[in-house]
Amino acid sequence: MRLSRLLSRSMAAIILASAFISLSAQEEQIDKDFVPHSGQAGKDVIWVPTPQALVDKMLDIARVTPSDFVIDLGSGDGRTVITAAKRGARALGIEYNPNMVEISKISATQEGVSDRAEFIKADLFESDFSRATVITMFLLPSINVRLRPKLLELKPGTRIVSNTFDMDEWVPDETSRVMKDCDSWCEALMWIVPAKAGGTWKMEQGELKLFQEFQMLSGTLHRGMNSSTITNGKLYGDKITFEAGPDKYSGIVNGNRMEGTVITGQNSAKWSAVRAGN
Secondary structure (H helix, E strand, C coil): CHHHHHHHHHHHHHHHHHHHHHHHHHHHCCCCCCCCCCCECCCCCCECCCCHHHHHHHHHHCCCCCCCEEEEECCCCCHHHHHHHHCCCEEEEEECCHHHHHHHHHHHHHCCCCCCEEEEECCHHHCCCCCCCEEEECCCHHHHHHHHHHHHCCCCCCEEEEECCCECCECCCEEEECCCCCCCCCEEEEEECCCCCCEEEEECCEEEEEEEECCEEEEEEEECCEEEEEEEEEEECCEEEEEECCEEEEEEEECCEEEEEEEECCEEEEEEEEECCC
């Protein structure tokens, strides 16, 4: 009797597993007659193709080279990924619609870039972007803002380019508009992921306190009994620039260290700083 119950449970488990596999297969089944069309429903947004002229512009302002790894969020019919691959970059498209993924793979093969262009069916909010040196996207502003914390954790210097839509308070570092061969959705916006420079830093000259809002910096430099307000403070990836009184600082942020050159009038000198507590 006990053996019979065990066998019954095993059979039930096998049946349930088979049913789950069958259901999953149905959900992932590819429609061989599928034809993409502008305005078709998607998981988070409807799909509207990016004009090829803007695809080119987005990759231009991101300065994509063969050394880059491009990830396109919501890759649709694959045109951005394929264009990046034609420029010699490695590129990955993340797309939720399995039919679009299959169409993209076929197009990449037809264009001769399947060795550099990869497409996966996945949810953007559950995907890993850490390999990217360039992120491209054509998503709604609300989606951009939801993704923003994740994007800001990418390696400093990672370029993020959006078709038309912004990221709310995070002001783009560069914008560019296509003036020909584009009737709608013709603006590219680019952000450079900034290093984390906010906090208190110990310098040979004194103490530097920086307040960071995305790539913008403010704060004070205390030198003995004197204090100077930080002006024109900005991060461009891991590159930092700011002014304190007559002194113009530039340098590189590397984790808990910064170093660079300070110019006062016609004179220049080296400077360095260590994050307080390190």
